[in-house]
Amino acid sequence: MLFKVEMTVNPPKDMSPEQFDSIKLVEKEYSEELQRQGIWCHIWRVVGQYANVSIFDVTDNSHLHEILMKLPLYPYMDVVVTPLCAHPSSIK
Amino acid sequence: MLFKVEMTVNPPKDMSPEQFDSIKLVEKEYSEELQRQGIWCHIWRVVGQYANVSIFDVTDNSHLHEILMKLPLYPYMDVVVTPLCAHPSSIK
Amino acid sequence: MLFKVEMTVNPPKDMSPEQFDSIKLVEKEYSEELQRQGIWCHIWRVVGQYANVSIFDVTDNSHLHEILMKLPLYPYMDVVVTPLCAHPSSIK
Amino acid sequence: MLFKVEMTVNPPKDMSPEQFDSIKLVEKEYSEELQRQGIWCHIWRVVGQYANVSIFDVTDNSHLHEILMKLPLYPYMDVVVTPLCAHPSSIK
Amino acid sequence: MLFKVEMTVNPPKDMSPEQFDSIKLVEKEYSEELQRQGIWCHIWRVVGQYANVSIFDVTDNSHLHEILMKLPLYPYMDVVVTPLCAHPSSIK
Amino acid sequence: MLFKVEMTVNPPKDMSPEQFDSIKLVEKEYSEELQRQGIWCHIWRVVGQYANVSIFDVTDNSHLHEILMKLPLYPYMDVVVTPLCAHPSSIK
Amino acid sequence: MLFKVEMTVNPPKDMSPEQFDSIKLVEKEYSEELQRQGIWCHIWRVVGQYANVSIFDVTDNSHLHEILMKLPLYPYMDVVVTPLCAHPSSIK
Amino acid sequence: MLFKVEMTVNPPKDMSPEQFDSIKLVEKEYSEELQRQGIWCHIWRVVGQYANVSIFDVTDNSHLHEILMKLPLYPYMDVVVTPLCAHPSSIK
Amino acid sequence: MLFKVEMTVNPPKDMSPEQFDSIKLVEKEYSEELQRQGIWCHIWRVVGQYANVSIFDVTDNSHLHEILMKLPLYPYMDVVVTPLCAHPSSIK
Amino acid sequence: MLFKVEMTVNPPKDMSPEQFDSIKLVEKEYSEELQRQGIWCHIWRVVGQYANVSIFDVTDNSHLHEILMKLPLYPYMDVVVTPLCAHPSSIK
Numbered sequence: 001m002l003f004k005v006e007m008t009v010n011p012p013k014d015m016s017p018e019q020f021d022s023i024k025l026v027e028k029e030y031s032e033e034l035q036r037q038g039i040w041c042h043i044w045r046v047v048g049q050y051a052n053v054s055i056f057d058v059t060d061n062s063h064l065h066e067i068l069m070k071l072p073l074y075p076y077m078d079v080v081v082t083p084l085c086a087h088p089s090s091i092k
Numbered sequence: 093m094l095f096k097v098e099m100t101v102n103p104p105k106d107m108s109p110e111q112f113d114s115i116k117l118v119e120k121e122y123s124e125e126l127q128r129q130g131i132w133c134h135i136w137r138v139v140g141q142y143a144n145v146s147i148f149d150v151t152d153n154s155h156l157h158e159i160l161m162k163l164p165l166y167p168y169m170d171v172v173v174t175p176l177c178a179h180p181s182s183i184k
Numbered sequence: 185m186l187f188k189v190e191m192t193v194n195p196p197k198d199m200s201p202e203q204f205d206s207i208k209l210v211e212k213e214y215s216e217e218l219q220r221q222g223i224w225c226h227i228w229r230v231v232g233q234y235a236n237v238s239i240f241d242v243t244d245n246s247h248l249h250e251i252l253m254k255l256p257l258y259p260y261m262d263v264v265v266t267p268l269c270a271h272p273s274s275i276k
Numbered sequence: 277m278l279f280k281v282e283m284t285v286n287p288p289k290d291m292s293p294e295q296f297d298s299i300k301l302v303e304k305e306y307s308e309e310l311q312r313q314g315i316w317c318h319i320w321r322v323v324g325q326y327a328n329v330s331i332f333d334v335t336d337n338s339h340l341h342e343i344l345m346k347l348p349l350y351p352y353m354d355v356v357v358t359p360l361c362a363h364p365s366s367i368k
Numbered sequence: 369m370l371f372k373v374e375m376t377v378n379p380p381k382d383m384s385p386e387q388f389d390s391i392k393l394v395e396k397e398y399s400e401e402l403q404r405q406g407i408w409c410h411i412w413r414v415v416g417q418y419a420n421v422s423i424f425d426v427t428d429n430s431h432l433h434e435i436l437m438k439l440p441l442y443p444y445m446d447v448v449v450t451p452l453c454a455h456p457s458s459i460k
Numbered sequence: 461m462l463f464k465v466e467m468t469v470n471p472p473k474d475m476s477p478e479q480f481d482s483i484k485l486v487e488k489e490y491s492e493e494l495q496r497q498g499i500w501c502h503i504w505r506v507v508g509q510y511a512n513v514s515i516f517d518v519t520d521n522s523h524l525h526e527i528l529m530k531l532p533l534y535p536y537m538d539v540v541v542t543p544l545c546a547h548p549s550s551i552k
Numbered sequence: 553m554l555f556k557v558e559m560t561v562n563p564p565k566d567m568s569p570e571q572f573d574s575i576k577l578v579e580k581e582y583s584e585e586l587q588r589q590g591i592w593c594h595i596w597r598v599v600g601q602y603a604n605v606s607i608f609d610v611t612d613n614s615h616l617h618e619i620l621m622k623l624p625l626y627p628y629m630d631v632v633v634t635p636l637c638a639h640p641s642s643i644k
Numbered sequence: 645m646l647f648k649v650e651m652t653v654n655p656p657k658d659m660s661p662e663q664f665d666s667i668k669l670v671e672k673e674y675s676e677e678l679q680r681q682g683i684w685c686h687i688w689r690v691v692g693q694y695a696n697v698s699i700f701d702v703t704d705n706s707h708l709h710e711i712l713m714k715l716p717l718y719p720y721m722d723v724v725v726t727p728l729c730a731h732p733s734s735i736k
Numbered sequence: 737m738l739f740k741v742e743m744t745v746n747p748p749k750d751m752s753p754e755q756f757d758s759i760k761l762v763e764k765e766y767s768e769e770l771q772r773q774g775i776w777c778h779i780w781r782v783v784g785q786y787a788n789v790s791i792f793d794v795t796d797n798s799h800l801h802e803i804l805m806k807l808p809l810y811p812y813m814d815v816v817v818t819p820l821c822a823h824p825s826s827i828k
Numbered sequence: 829m830l831f832k833v834e835m836t837v838n839p840p841k842d843m844s845p846e847q848f849d850s851i852k853l854v855e856k857e858y859s860e861e862l863q864r865q866g867i868w869c870h871i872w873r874v875v876g877q878y879a880n881v882s883i884f885d886v887t888d889n890s891h892l893h894e895i896l897m898k899l900p901l902y903p904y905m906d907v908v909v910t911p912l913c914a915h916p917s918s919i920k
Binding site: 738740763764767768771772778779780781782783784788789791818819820821822823824825826827 | 830832855856859860863864870871872873874875876880881883910911912913914915916917918919
Binding site for chain 1: 185186187244245246248249265267268269270
């Protein structure tokens, strides 16, 4: 079951760059693991923004919620979730 | 070069369903042809909306503009274009 | 799997009240049948608005999409879909 | 008398996680007590958000106001209140 | 139980002034009757707008909904409902 | 001359509850005095919000401005002012 | 007593240019008469818009409302009213 | 060449009232000097807001920009600039 | 004196394509003439939109207003005007 | 390939003017170098705002993203990116 998730990161003003970089590193590993499992299907960077457009393939709503809540950068993110389904014109 | 394009269709009130269906049929063929060419990479339906989320892989801005302007449903669409690029966490 | 769906009806200006009433009657029957099946769990009227707040329990995103697209009043509705999941404070 | 209440929590930046967790614990108990009394009828989590959708059954406007003002997390919440009533298509 | 209701009228473009005036006359009588009953407590005109700010004192949410749905001008109105309660600084 | 004034209070994060309570006490006395003078005609609490809807009867625009600027909570308020006049359907 | 009034004109699609020009002529005369009386103090055109920024000096709210309601173009206008008063830095 | 400029002041939370008052005094003198030169033609206070509506008569865009950037309160202001020109109905 | 002007065209639903094409032809000639005069410095198409971003170099506000009002497509356009001036980092 | 980029700077409240000036100096040099290379084609200041309107000519989306991310002021900016292409009425 597919969802588009758009994440915009607002880096905290009062955290050292080193501390923030270490969170980003954990985030990267977490994302890569979910990509390898086929759950986080796509992640693209939005040009000129500290933001991404992602596609998730999850078992249900709770599955997606759990994944998003565990994002190391979640406390610094605005997240917009859009449920998707097959389009009749898609050839896939 | 990747772009997210979100299209929302506003069916015209004063057109017969048959006429509108025939435009949708041409739209479907146009979309499928671009998908086969690897230009229209993804098209998903937004749940509960007459709208889609699409990913295009084009040579440049003009290429995308030409493709969108030729959409048979373009006169009845709201279109939002977002330029994308590779995300450092993507494993692809 | 639960979703909140908010529907606002914009009655068409150029349809006779009789014709619109007959669509509303089919809508009512369609809604009642889905309620009896336990799919359309709740429907409340928003005070002072031609709008409702509904809760659906569906098998997946596609299931919800199909149900909404078949709403007889769909062409005259604005629809907002919000995916829900269990709240840790819920006693149910 | 029914109301939909949507609550979004903005965790304070300058509070320790322990202190915030202890407020959330009191909030949970407060919510569970009102659920047991049949006043806080439903509470669902919004997927990907630190937010809930709730339905309250109260005696009047003042009753709802008092309940909301006593929410331990109220100072950190955006709250949207929508008065509801019976829908003619509801089978309940 | 008090509610603020703000009503903005959008006169229909395709109705004759005479027909619209006759609806406004019925609206005026309906409003005056509810004012005499102490239900429609206040009605003020917003300066420069075809709009009013009103205060209703009703028995419950359903009572308010019924009253608003019967407004002869309702099909031409945008309506915003805000539940009110006693303010601790009020001397009334 | 009547105005609707809507005030939303944003309590300062960095003030002690005692200090804020003492400002609210002065605010309450200020409001009560203006109510006794017939200038602050109505004040209602918005359900679930730290906000009020008020009606003022003042001699002119400057009079209203002076009153609002002297509100002890003014530095912590969002204020929206709407000029009102008699409604032709009012029976008062 | 001063008010800023901003008026944006939406010319009706279904009126002949001649008919609309004749309404604009009556509007011009009405505006000029109020300017001569010192009531409509200023009227400026917004660059690139079918819109004006105006300053009115009226006796009270009702006076302004009456003037605006009698504008021949009122049915085709969006109107925004802002009450003004003397600024402490003004040398007038 | 005329411009409407609307300025809203957001007093800094972390500055002493004395320090802010001294900036406001310089602002007042700066404004009065420009008024005497006929450049800052009008300044009105918006009722209930820490905001003004001003009209400037400048030689060109750069002239206006320079003037606004030198406002002592500029770092604490939201500024909206609207280019104006003569209105055909103006009798001036 | 420079201005950015953004124009979005809303093609009229009830005009024949031929009639609209003939207006667009006059628009094109009008634009080209102003470009040759160095007044309409730049015009770019917004990708995927029936809209342009333009830069004008005019003598003053009135000059710009006159030019925009004479655009053959003006009645079908939304127009946003932004005054510009030299940037301190520009090397031109 | 052209893009319009609009940048609005929000100077950090807690940085010394000297420190911020030194960042602005590096920003100026970075911008001038890209202008000399023909990549940052235009930069104009928005009148009355700490903001610019810029036109970039880049090889692709990633090129633009890299350039923007390296802006020394990027952490203090709101950035809006709009892809452009040739306009059929342009004489260039």
